[in-house]
Amino acid sequence: MIHAEGLSKQFITKGQSRLAVDSLTLHIEQGEVFGFLGPNGAGKTTTVRMLCTLIAPSAGQGWVAGYPLGSQNERIRSSIGILTETPGLYAKLSAVENLTFFARLYGVQEVSKQIEKYLSLLGLWEKRQQPVGSFSKGMRQKLAIARALLHEPPILFLDEPTGGLDPESVKVVRQFIQQLRGEGRTIFICTHNLDEADRLCDRIGILQQRLIRIDTPAGLRQSLYGNSVTVRLASVTDKILAQVRSLPFIHAVQQAEQSLTLQVEDPPQNNPELIRALVTAGADIQFVEEHQQSLETVYFNLLAQAREGSRED
Structure with a gap:
């Protein structure tokens, strides 16, 4: 469902070049929940933005839902749902009005039915007529997830889906992700939460500009x-x-x-x-x-090894 070969992104600012993602190669199967871990600035969000066709790669190639990056970006966008780290919602509009606007952009046929389905699943149906500006961060996050799913995409990109949420909201979001996995969707999760990755993900990739390691949570624990x-x-x-x-x-x-x-x-x-x-x-x-071994121990050891290797190079 998601395939990348040598995918790289280089940014040039004021004449200075910075390599954000370096020769990323990975393959994610249909129905897999894939976790992407790495420190701030490692290139996780840049990778998501490339795979979602929000920015173009500097080198390499990739396919999402069978469509190549660059030449079939519109087909890719119609096949994915995305939750960004800071989802943009219209504060003065109600939950229903927000979702109706985005559903029409996606060309959703049964708008009211889809809105009711996902607001109910995420516990927001009773709040549907309230302005989003009055919502808590957890409620806005759940609404943004509903927005990403209105058109029933087979692939879902989630950037820090539980970041900053209270424990009750975290539980709801995690349970919902597990439910989506049961429906056969491919889910790509960027997170700093190691426990979350351990609980939810079939495989985990650890990135520090380059892909350091990719394996199951159990396989990563065995790696040292x-x-x-x-x-x-x-x-x-x-x-x-x-x-x-x-x-x-x-x-x-x-x-x-x-x-x-x-x-x-x-x-x-x-x-x-x-x-x-x-x-x-x-x-x-x-x-x-x-x-x-805890996943946290493995994670920090692999990052330390990668930093040591880069200094030797």
Whole structure:
């Protein structure tokens, strides 16, 4: 549904050149919820603007909903819905009047039916005649999501969909995104919220001008030599320590009295062999507990590695 090959964007301001996105290549399948993470200035919003045909790339090529960027931009725009970080709504108009205006721009056939559908789903139907200027930030955000969906696009771009919202509004928006996923829509989410990406996304891409890594949330956690496993033993002997350290999938060993905390590459795959090796060394195992790395830890480690690599270049 979304494909980019070597997509780049360079801005020139007052004679100074700045590369915002550098040779981005990715492929997002139909029905996938894809999370795009990166610090401020990493190029996430620039990428969305290119894919939504709001700005032209400086190099590379891309396809959205099967249509190429540049030559079929109108078809792309009719196939997508977009929630920008600062959605523009008409404050003096009611929710219904706002959506009616945009529905007509999209050529929606059953305007009243579509407006009722999405205002009801997002809990705004009772507020439909109130001016949008009286809405809270969460209500305006939900209204902007409704606007993006009026024409039933197969692809949805969401830039910080829960940024600055109260917990109740965050819950409503997240549940709604999960509902949209169940309908088979392709959803591209830019977010700083790592927990949100972990909960909602099938895969996550981490960007710092260049795409650093792309994987499932579980795959990203495994990317730094897997997760930690704590093994509680009746006693820890030198023979047991030597046996554990000889295993090729063990990358670190920490001992605390009768416990060993081990950094294990792919625990589901390698834990059975680890347990067999411990038993062979005479260990009496009391329990084994896996500790997953947080996505936050992985994210900051990957960014640090990318910065270190760029300094070496």
